[in-house]
Amino acid sequence: MTDYRLLTQQLKSLAEDEPNFIPVLSNASALIYENLEDLNWAGFYLMDKGALLLGPFQGKVACIRIPLGKGVCGTAAGEDRTLLVPNVHEFPGHIACDGASNSEIVVPIHRKDGKVIGVLDIDSPSLNRFSEEDREGLENLVKAIEDVTEFDGISFE
Known part of the structure; x- marks a missing residue:
């Protein structure tokens, strides 16, 4: 079972002195990939020109847009x-970026004004991998990312 409270604390510590979203999301994807079992992809897509563009991730190659x-x-x-x-x-x-993926959880990411600027995407090769506990833990982790990261000055359109 994943200790999401500890994972969130670790992310906050890593992001403590760096509000730029690129290193924060890079470290977040690594933390998730290393600490959650049975994953084949963990990362982010960010809004760009009305679509989601591949951002920092860990795992197999992914769809770009x-x-x-x-x-x-x-x-x-x-x-x-x-x-x-x-x-x-x-x-x-469903878009099969990786044919090995069988279950998935995706959590929207927001700027402080509430606008969706991207998503956290996590895939597993197992069916039924993600639980309500995972949903709650990952939503709290994304909330921490939103709190510690400066997204407001960046145009995610």
Whole structure:
């Protein structure tokens, strides 16, 4: 079982003196990938020109650009809600960036004004990998990222 409280504290410590989002998201993806079991991808997509653009990540190669409303990531960003998908092959419009992925959780990331500027995306090769505990822990981790990172001066359009 993942200690999300400790993971969040570690991220806050790493981001303590650096508000730039690139190193914060880079370290966050590494922390997640190293501390959650049974993953094949953990990373971020950020808004760019009306779509999600690949950001810092750990794992296998990934899709570079995902349209809003498409796949799990684009749907989560477009609807501004966390999506926990037990079987991605049953998700309408699923984009198979990695054929080994079978379950996924995606959490939207916001600027201080509430605008969605990206998502945290985590994939697993196992079906039903993610639980409500994971949802709560990852939503709290994203909240910490939002609190410690300067997204406001950057145009995520």
